Amino acid sequence: MEIAAGGIFGLLGPNGAGKTTTIRLIMGILEPDLGKVVLFGSGHGSRRLSQRIGYLPEERGLYKKMKVLDHLIFLGETKGIGRADARRRAQAWLDRLGVGDWALKKVEDLSKGMQQKVQFAGALLHEPELVILDEPFSGLDPVNAQVMKDIVVAIAAEGRTVLFSTHVMEQAERMCDRIAIIARGETVVSGTLAQVKADFGGRHVALGFTHDKARAERILADRALVARIDDYGASAELQMADGADPGQLLASLVGEGVGLRRFEVVEPSLHAIFIARVGADAATAHAGEAA
């Protein structure tokens, strides 16, 4: 797996796929049994390069009794920033994240979401070239997730690299330039988003139903026409069978009198790719491991 400089890289995978383990390997918290992690093309471990890397771990942890501002200053210092500079940057970040008023409060007085923002600020304080975020949006309300998302996008726009892990495909699809899907510790798919979609191939159709969906069932079950279907009830995403014509599908559906809100020939969604590549055997693999 290679992560090019610049842009946003999404590390996707089902629960237990090894996303966090991959990130911990990159951060030098775990040592690889096999293989090797190379950062910025240098032979040094991440600790030597820690000034250039920002890390938000999945296990959020802060010193509960410390004041928020002091805590951020300390985190900055561990990255090699001077005290005064760290203080200035910490205050700026807290203001930017909308928790500036809490700078002098103790960490334990903050809500979980606010603590997460503080830790987020701690990871970005030293303006790293590479930002590694493990599940950055989990546990945030939509408004705060939006704030974080904007910051991540802004970082990428500055030419810095963001690597984040998630299992929310919609988010990855909207934000990532490149992705890698891993399952059971192995890379299943990787490349630019466009590439991954092109490789997955096939023609895909997004459907939106208004009424009489039941009448469509026979047509959608026709394997000569539809190779695969992901049914959401009021909508569906389907992959056309090889050689099948979307126009023919539309004609049959209209002929049956199915009420359609949407009929669109689309690229395959990341979600569909993920389910297709991982979904089928992920569950059985877990059961096998557990046994």
Added chain:
Amino acid sequence: MKKILAVIRREFVARVRTRAFVISTILLPVFIVLMAVLPGLMMSGADHTSRVAIVDGSSMDLGRPVSQAMQAEKLGDGPAAGASYRVQVFRAGGDLTSVRDGLIAKTGFSKDRHGDRWDGVLVLTDATLTSGKLAYYGSNVGSLQSMSKLQRLVSNVLAGVRLGKSGVDPALVRRAMTAADMSTTKVSDGKLTGQSGEDSFLIAYFMGFILYISILLYGQQTMTSVIEEKTSRIMEVLTSSLTPFQMLLGKVLGVGSAGLTQMAIWGGSVFLVSSQRAQLAGLFGMSADAVGKFPIPTMAPGLLAVFLIYFALGFLLYGALYAAIGAMCNTIQETQQYASFVTIFILVGFFAVFSLIKDPAGSLGVTMSYIPFFAPFTMPVRWSLTSVPPLQLAASLGLMVVALLACVWLAARIYRTGILMYGKKPSWRELLRWIRA
């Protein structure tokens, strides 16, 4: 190095800012002052000027020499010290009982309201000179110290008067009555130690005890703080920018320096109390003598320096040992079985001090001074009792620094692997593998 400093500062500030730290730091000096002042206050009868009325019922004017002797008595050593007694002699004439009872009626009132009243009435008769019988009526008869002092005083006067009556020159009497004053100094290996025998034992005990107590109090804090870090999951962020060695060394030094700061404040207040006894006494309206009774061992500067160095190093060394235990365990309960090993080390070191006092230059003492875990107990005691070759001192100190770093290194190895192992306590074999990894 800068990063270690950042960790040290954080640990230090985190400890010093707690309420428990502030309260205990303030309470102990208050306690020390109380310890210094209370015994004096309890025996306060002896410590302020007593107004004594002497009823002289004797036929040979016994009241005069007694009152002179009493007025010559001072509360302290200095030239400015106040008189112990204010005395007035009442001649009884023929009516001893009524004079005495009239004075007793004005005795034993609280001083603030009745400045002109008496603290006690001393009754002298002819029998006093012949058989030594005399009576004292007063508010302070409960103070054994002041009573025996008064009795001694009168005995001396009586002895003088009796000798004078036998025709001995009063000046000669005074010289003959000068009391003996013996000072004791311990000699060891033909060398003066500069301390009294009692003192050297007290100092050895005192040094061992202080180290023992402070290690038990603070060493465990290092352990707790390592465990806290593991449970708060903060170390995942920290490991990405700090090496485990930096984290643990910073922690050991940070928690250690918080402890040492508190010790320094306490030590400083003991020093202040003992050096400012006179002023302190004045504050409580007592004589400096009374406060001086509080036993604060005084140390020679050389010994103090050796003690402080060994104290700081020993303190940090045991802190590192506790940190290693913290790295192995996930909860405080788990640490108990390992922590008892450390306690055994401390106890062995502490009790070795007592056999050392008997034979400070023996092979046991020399051997123990080279073992870093015992050296902080044994070396200062040896230093205080005999002359320790500088080379031995340097070697022992060097070994301690090496042991300190080795301990931190070992703890860091365990910590590095133990960090992400939640819930499971490692076996000894696994520990060995972690260290080698």
